[in-house]
Amino acid sequence: MERLRALAAVADHGSIAQAARTLHMTASGVSQQLAKLEREAGHRLLEPQGRSVRLTHAGRVLAGHADRLLAQLATAQSDLADLGDEVLGPLRIGGVGSAVRTLLPDALADLTGDHPRLTPTVVDGEAVDLVPQLLNGELDLLLIESWANRPVSVPEGVTLRTLVSEDVYVALSERHPLSDRETVDLADLTGTAWACCPPGTAPHEALVQALRTRGVEPDIRYLLAEHLTQLSLVARNLTASLVPAMSRRPAPPGVRFLATRPALRRDIRAAWLTRAQSPPVRACVAAIEAHRQDRGDIRPDEGEPPETGSRTAG
Incomplete structure (x- = not known):
């Protein structure tokens, strides 16, 4: 999920540097997450664009799934927190x-x-x-x-x-x-x-x-x-x-x-x-x-x- 979160941040902000600032990570840390995600996905997810990067077609497809998965995860966490009001x-x-x-x-x-x-x-x-x-x-x-x-x-x-x-x-x-x-x-x-x-x-x-x-x-x-x-x-x-x-x-x-x-x-x-x-x-x-x-x-x-x-x- 953290690697998908990194991909979604790059998709939202258009650069690894801005994604890193949003996630409170280093740019190299985000790059490592994305490199591992590419190996797991079996597709190239990013390609150079001038001095920055852009998502490939596979990257855009996976980023769409990432958005939905992250939203579902947030809903699940909220539901679990709201199961009861017991403070323990x-x-x-x-x-x-x-x-x-x-x-x-x-x-x-x-x-x-x-x-x-x-x-x-x-x-x-x-x-x-x-x-x-x-x-x-x-x-x-x-x-x-x-x-x-x-x-x-x-x-x-x-x-x-x-x-x-x-x-x-x-x-x-x-x-x-x-x-x-x-x-x-x-x-x-x-x-x-x-x-x-x-x-x-x-x-x-x-x-x-x-x-x-x-x-x-x-x-x-x-x-x-x-x-x-x-x-x-x-x-x-x-x-x-x-x-x-x-x-x-x-x-x-x-x-x-x-x-x-x-x-x-x-x-x-x-x-x-x-x-x-x-x-x-x-x-x-x-x-x-x-x-x-x-x-x-x-x-x-x-x-x-x-x-x-x-x-x-x-």
């Missing part, structure tokens, strides 16, 4: 650290108390690493971040639901010359050293874009995955950091949080495969939504419907 079995969750720390504990405590046959597991990480694990079936539910100035991108077939929308602050040491302000213009932070998550992650890209938009070339000296570790350096006046509302606590003494100009926001979104929305996934999202109202420093989504199959959502 494994629930494999991946999420960014701040969302795992803030949103999951109460929700999981309720779920496991109400459904003792449910077995949740949790890993933390960034969307760039977690989305491929969702797509290949290693994870069932993600809690990923989407910055307003750097929206998260997901492939078709993934449903997104906004759980939390929150302000983002600049964290400065109380010894920093601008720390007495309530709001700081990012343009005023020229020459400031920054702590941030590693390159490729949403927080890193959002910081770089926010500063460059204000004419500031980022001086990122500390690449640290955890906000609390970043704040320990901020407290010693070594660096500044962009910190979403839910990550402000616990903060070490000596740290001030200033609103930004222009304002920055971050969403936490639940993500799951549309075709694999199981009762445990639905129950977990509902439990998180039930508890989010108890927090006063973050604004919940106000009735936003799920987004399905959007490549970029922000």
